[in-house]
């Protein structure tokens with residue numbers, strides 16, 4: 001199997017081949033997602049929501065992210081594995097950012113890290129890239145800043161924020177980021193960004209013109225009944241499937257249908 005690298009993704013943009021990415025947080029899921037053929041797997045800090053049940057991505061710790069990354073990497077043969085630096089592990093100073101990134105790379109053997117922001121985290125990105133660690137950027141709706149935004153609505157609809165986003169994307173490219181996630185911004189702006197940088201843009205709620213797409217695994221397989229943003233396409237209704245299977249199991253045990261003779265020793 002030919003492993004996907006950051007260089008592969010760069011080449012895919014050049015060749016106009018779309019890049020596919022999904023999240024995973026555990027071994028078994030990572031195996032299935034890799035077998036399905038995605039190019040990259042994100043161990044997102046969305047684990048804070050979908051794995052731990054927190055309302056935001058803020059509470060998850062670096063140790064917890066490393067645990068998820070270790071589980072995922074054991075299940076992956078082909079995809080590039082990118083791990084989110086969690087809130088608080090890189091914003092305070094560049095040395096701490098580098099330390100956090102090094103811990104992820106060393107302890108999980110993942111292939112790259114991702115962090116949120118542009119100009120504000122310039123020094124941290126420089127430091128991590130200089131250490132030889134591939135960095136993916138993340139602009140637009142950056143969930144670690146949710147308390148500053150106040151809502152999960154579309155970002156950069158106004159001129160000023162859109163201009164900053166474009167200049168941040170160019171800065172990320174200059175700093176040596178290998179790719180950038182664009183979350184929940186107008187499709188026209190995502191196109192403009194995609195056309196103005198040579199590094200691949202990976203969109204979520206950012207329209208069809210990005211070089212690639214990413215979704216949260218639990219959302220795309222329909223495990224989250226109550227999360228239905230317009231940008232989400234559900235490929236399965238696993239919430240219904242799984243609760244149905246569980247209730248059938250409960251019935252079978254209660255009625256002594258399970259286990260039967262063949263299922264017994």
Ligand code: KIV
Pocket residue numbers: 023042043044045046047084181183204214215216
């Ligand atoms: O944590 C995450 O799942 C993400 C994606 C939504 C891009 O950052």
Ligand code: NA
Pocket residue numbers: 044045046057084
């Ligand atoms: Na994230």
